[in-house]
Every structure is written in structure tokens, then in C-alpha cells.
Amino acid sequence: MPLYQKIAESIRREILEGRLKPGDRLPSVRDLTGRWNCTPGTVQRAYQELARQGLLVSRAGQGTTVSETPIEARAQSPLRKALLVNHSEAFLLEMITGGYELAEIQQALSIAMDRWRSEGIAEMEEPGVTLRFSGSHDLALTWMTGHLAEIAPGLRLDVNFTGSLGGLMALAEGRADLAGCHLWDVETDCYNLPFVRQLLPGKRVALVRLAQRRLGLLIPPGNPRGIGGLEDLARNELRFANRQAGSGTRVWLDARLGQLGISNGQIQGYQQEHLTHSSVARAVAEGQTDVGLGLEAAGRAMALDFIPLTEESYDLVMPEALLLNEAVEQWMGWLRSEVGRKAISALPGYDSRQSGEVLWV
Secondary structure (H helix, E strand, O other), X not given: OOHHHHHHHHHHHHHHOOOXXXXXXXXXXXXXXXXXXXXXXXXXXXXXXXXXXOOEEEEOOOEEEEOOOXXXXXXXXXHHHHHHHHHHHHHHXXXXXXXXXXXXXXXXXXXXXXXXXXXXXXXXXXXXXXXXXXXXXXXXXXXXXXXXXXXXXXXXXXXXXXXXXXXXXXXXXXXXXXEEEOOEEOOOOEEOXXXXXXXXXXXXXXXXXXXXXXXXXXXXXXXOOOOOOHHHHHXXXXXXXXXXXXXXXXXXXXXXXXXXXXXXXXXOOOOOEEOOHHHHHHHHHOOOOOEEEEEHHHHHHOOOEXXXXXXXXXXXXXXXXXXXXXXXXXXXXXXXXXXXXXXXXXXXXXXXXXXXXXXXX
């Protein structure tokens, strides 16, 4: 990044964080020249860039001051998106120069965004319809969240990855508008329907199929530990990365371990919980653990090997009234379309042939 952009970014951060307030006078060009060990022209260019974005005002005899225009108003300026694009292009150039492929960069950004969402970091609200999503982590949902402006303009998701059970409970208690789940019921050998009936009794709700997903063991390339299946998790020398209690993945694992006669105490790292599949994959890729249970797509994004164990159904659960919302209808229509199904099936281990199909409860 050029030095003038670094100077501009430093000032911009001070304004957004409130350390520089509207009307405050900025240091002189001479002062910043000495602070940054650069030429006056470099500082002037930084000031000009910030003035173009509406953040600074320069007046003869008064110096340069922070704009009196409220931050909220500046946030709606077309320059806001232009600024984001400029920063994104600078980041892409840096990564591509470092030898990374575009697909690798996109996967890394998705993983980073998952972490922010799993930690409940708030995003700035914009005009339009914002729906509160609570439920299980899913990579297709993460991708759609970032592309809703094209899929269903005006619709946004406030995503909180709480696990499948947590999502259904949030929906039942009115803390969420829709939930995402993939809960396997061992008695009926089916997904989601028994849990929805139990947690949302008497309510007219729709289960919209997002996708079928392959779940399995994520292991380092070449499988150096010689892992073959769930039975190996009981080996003393293996470290395991688990999902959190209440997640659909954890529910499935506990049921299968019970069928295999393996107790939790036999598994080293069973209590090592992760909120997303991406976090599990990262733990394996970084050598923090030897094996994890997660989605094939998350593992492939980290260049891991994958041992398939089952195919699960991931559904979006929502009240009837929400499904009739115009923006949501547009989203669901895209999900059923050839374009939508092609986008979802591009993720490793995802089957989109049932995407968009609705089951009423």
C-alpha cells in the first residue's frame, strides 16, 4: 500500500473511532511530514484523498479540519463503496503478488467472516429488511449472505451461529426470524422434522431445504496417522477437534459413538469445542489437532484430506408469514433456480438437487 494511503487510513481510523471529532483541526503538513518521515506532497495527497471522501475540509487560513457532516450521513455516500473496493483491490494485489490464487483468497475471506459471525460481532445496519438468523454453521449460507445484494436486493441476514438446537430455540422464543439446522433423529433416521415438531409445537412453519452436505473426518494431507473411521477416535495418541454441544454435527457424533460403544472419555480432545466447521478445519490444518469432524467443503478449503461418513440434510426453518415475504420469496426462488443450485453445488460435498424444496409442518 502506498505511504499516502497508509497515512489516510490512519487518520480515517481515528475519525471512525471518535478520537478525531467533527471540527477538530488536523496536524499541519509539516508535522505529519516529520512524523511519517515523508515529503510534504505525500501528506498533501493523503489529505486530498480524505477530502474527496468527505472526511476532511481544508480552508485557507484555517488549516484542515474533520468534516462536520455526521458519520452516518457519510456512510451513505457512494464513496463508501468505492473506498471498500479500493481497499479490496489493494489487498488482492498484495495476496496475488504473494503467490495466492483467487480461489484461495476467497476461501480465506469466507473463513474469516465465519469467525466474526460466530463471535457475534455486530455489523452496521443499512436500509432494507434485516432478518435475524440463528442456527448451525453452513458454508453455502455464508456465501449467500455475502451475495444477497444480487440475489434479493434489500434483504440482509444478521447471522449468529449458535448450533442447530440453539437456532430452533431462538426461533421458538422470538429471538430469531429463521433458523438453520441439520439435526439427525436416531429413532426415525431422519433430519430436522422431529425436532421442529418438538420445539415448535402447533406452529405453522416451513422447512426449506438448503442442501445435502457430506460430513466426515478432516485429516492432514496424506493421512499420516492412518485414520480410517470414527473407531479411531478412541486411540490414545490422537487429538480430536469437536463441535459445540447443541450443534447438529455434535448430535450426530454422540449418537454414532453410542452405537459404536465409544464413551466421550475415550476421546482425547472431545471437550475441545469449535463453533464452526471452518474453525475445526483450521485447527487440523495448523497442527493443533490430528483429526476433526466437519464438512468436506471446509476441509477442502484448507487443503485437507476427507473421510466421508454421512450425508446430512440442512434446512432453513421459518414461520409461514416469513416465507410469504416478497424479499424472502425472491431469495427462495433463487435457491430453486438453476443459477442458485449451480452456485451451491460448486461447494465440495454439496448436493443442491433438493435446494429450495419446502416441507410444511
